[in-house]
Amino acid sequence: MSEMKKIKNLKEFSTSADRFEGANLLCPGCAHSIIVREVLNATNDDLVLSATTGCLEVCTAVYPYTSWDASWIHIGFENGSTAVAGAEAMYKALKNKGRLKQPDRNPKFVSFAGDGASYDIGFQWISGCMERGHNMMHVVLDNEVYANTGGQRSSSTPIGASATTSPAGRVSYGEKKNKKDMVSIMASHNIPYSAQVSPNKWKDMVKKIQHGMAVEGPVFINAVSPCTTEWKFDPKDTMMLADLATDSLVFPLYEIIDGHELNITYRPKNVVPVEEYLAAQGRFKHLFKDEYKHLIKEWQERVDANWSYLQRREEARV
Amino acid sequence: MANKGWDEFEIGAMLRSFDGSIDDIAGTAQVDRTYSPSSSYTASVADWRLVKPVFNKDYCIDCQFCWIYCPDVSIIARDKKMIGVDMDHCKGCGICVEVCPTNPKSLLMFPEQAEEEAEIASWPAKDEEK
């Protein structure tokens, strides 16, 4: 195995030479690219990457430009994971036959995809990749909505969010279905590593990505990606939103090793009320009307229940 | 276009990021790379901006928060020092200013047409309330 890149602190990290470029067409303040930079900069090894159709792909491969300084494949909306899995299978086969030109290089295989592409439309492809045991990492840029096509709900959209296909209005408070628990679903494939990450906690992110790249077998990462356009907040506040997400425990940070060993990796010193997280986003604005205020209380109860569930799982190692 | 057989498919597009080959990309700083014209590095989004960040190095502690959280690879860090903003790639989101921890801040947003030297000369003083 190649040596793991040493990243003791942010100063040392800042000596990284980015393999993702600016002048892409992502919105100002988009968190997708912050996540991508943290993932790519976690290693110096060669990279074989893919992106499924969605904001990241559409905005970083606008002909005649590419924003990627590594092998990067795009095919369709559903099959970014299998594109990388295919490349990984080919690599393994060539390696076994002794036909690699530079066998000492240690490429990392990573697919990036939106929540729409992962929780819904590419779901069975990812499940297949996890089940077949490819040596790859699938990273979800979870902005809880089909952002690229104008904000339709996905099975990651949380209760009470207004999306264009579940709009809040006179007769509805917006999305009514609970968010799918993808980290657990993927962990249930008994893969060596699955984790939830957030770009504000870059150290936790780097540690998890490096762990995921070091293990043999499939890895699933869910990264919260605050979306200025669809969550409706000022672009300058992207990192504030990420802070609110992790510190309100709406997006708790944890990892699951070998499908059962759950570790909480971040315990906020001061837990922020969920109400503050909701209030910072236009997509939840209607919840602050009198007739919907009870939903804020229910939100807090759901988050509390999930946090105690994670703590119990951590203790029980199941 | 001629009809394709069942085992033939339309070749997709392939874009090269660099002219020639770079053996160790992760070990080669952006300034030292030979980008091809199809890398978005060679493009500019400067005309997206209505406001721009101005960097005042007098207060900077080189913490690199701005470097890690800039979505557009526009904070130029060299040898662990923050040395400036890449104005071709900065979209003016303002995240770098929000995350800058110094007092007064070492980065502030100004209208795109503002004069950098004049703004640095009249930089706000330390905010005693913080």
Ligand SMILES: Cc1ncc(C[n+]2csc(CCOP(=O)(O)OP(=O)(O)O)c2C)c(N)n1
């Ligand atoms: C099979 C298929 N269905 C639908 C689309 C249209 N489509 C393109 S991008 C997109 C939304 C992507 O959402 P998500 O995966 O969450 O990524 P985001 O844009 O939010 O980052 C949709 C529905 C498509 N390209 N292919």
Ligand code: SF4
């Ligand atoms: S719509 Fe959201 S996810 Fe898409 S580019 Fe804009 S900020 Fe990023």
Ligand code: SF4
């Ligand atoms: S304003 Fe935004 S894009 Fe420009 S340097 Fe700051 S963080 Fe980067």
Ligand code: SF4
């Ligand atoms: S965040 Fe502020 S203090 Fe830190 S390196 Fe950037 S400009 Fe300097």
Ligand SMILES: [Mg+2]
């Ligand atoms: Mg999405």
